Amino acid sequence: MRNLRNVGKDFWGRYKEVEVFGLAAQLAYFFILSLFPFLIFLLNLIPYLPIDMDLILETIGDFAPEQVMGLITTNLESLTVQNSGLLSISIIGTLWAASNGVNAITRAFNHAYGIKTDRSFIVARLVAMVLTIGMILIIILALLLPVFGRMIGVYLFSWIGFTSSFLAVWGTLRWVASSFIFFIVLLFLYKLAPNGRPRFSQVVWGTAFATFAWQLVSWGFSFYVNNLGNFSATYGSLGTIIVLLIWFYLFGIIIITGGILNAAMLEQRKMKR
Template sequence: MQEALNFVKQLFKRMMDDDVFGLSAQLSYFFLLSLFPFMLFLVTLLGFLPLPEVDIMNFIEDYAPAETATLINENVNMIVTERNGGLLSIGLIGTLWSASNGINAIMRAFNAAYNVEENRSFVISRLIAIVLTIAMLIVIIIAFLLPIFGKAIGVYLFSFFGLSEGFLQTWNTLRWVISSVVFFLVLLALYILAPNKKVNIKNVAIGAIFATICWQLVSLLFSYYVNTIGNYSAMYGSLGGVIVLMIWFYISGIIIITGGEINALLKHRGITTSANHKVT
């Protein structure tokens, strides 16, 4: 118990020293900038697929606070009904540029956590940021489409392979688990590639598990709070949806960066322990 308390104290001290909350604010800003280009890209892509508009709305409302969902849904109708291939390119370019700036903020945060300088060139750093951004986009698209198309995919597999009826029930649960696993994998890649320090999967798995679980729990709790208790529209008026979105991104940034801090602290404690054993 005392060991766990000491770990939490050290973690909080590192978070304050590395200005995790300030970096999370930067991250939320870049997340917000990249949201609408990404929404433009994703919803335009969905417009080419046989997906009912109401399914998109329901999915957004399930995961986002009501005011945020309203803000996003206001633009979905037009984009889904107008299939414009040019919007795909515009949305993708805008998303890559804005989101890669956010990844750069994460890279700076992780370098601070590991107490290393960023000596990679601008080109290499930007390429890493863009690759991670593309990976995150692919993962988000998969995580977005699987819950919506999951039932149809299960029915197709059921009929094609002649599986038992129990498969459909298992699949309906499994498709949500797959989304969580996919989110975990992209965090794993982020924690390995973003810092300017050599780490392996074993070094970053704990932080990725922490961030995956906490992000899902906090998102659900925050959505419940905003929908049942909080009234941001009364305070901020028409900007209520944007404010809720910023807070949501800010909390998400804290969780992601804290996962990196946990990994860095565990690695530091492991090195310290090994050194002490050698001395003794």
């Protein structure tokens, strides 16, 4: 109990030092800039991967409000994905915008761990781009997990002879796969983004917190937007963009909070030695 209290005090002290809300606003901005280039990039990769866009949209739909999903679907339908030039532009746009977001995350994590960032602009940008490429590869690999899960379900259905209701139940478990995807992506982000490079075992709790908190906050925010909030009445045609911005802003707060939790718990482990 005493250790938990010490972690809480250390966490709160670091939380006040790190500019959580300002950095979360930066992340929300960069997330919006990189969202559609990243989706275009995935669309152009689909012919080479055993996944389809419906699966990606289903995975996003497990967390996103209906208005956000409508915005994403509408914009993707208006894009020509067979244009190789569009693929090149989407790669450049994704790398540049997402690397800005990774830079902001790295600064937040370094501040939380008490690490001074002494890299030059060029080195920091190159490191951020390498991390961005790594995170994109992790996301693509993680998106393949539901595909393999469906293959396993079909194999068990045909080999063992389960009833058709088994496939229906198996299909409803996609939210488990979505949670696992989110957990994997965050785990590598918390591992790779800080300059100190903590071990995987040292970032598990922050990853678990962020995964659970993101699902809870997304569900609550989606319920509010879909049933209670009327952003269109206040912001007009920008209502959906505002919803997306707030959704990403909450996401940024949760990511940074998970990093601060990892730093606080690591500090307590060091004090025990």
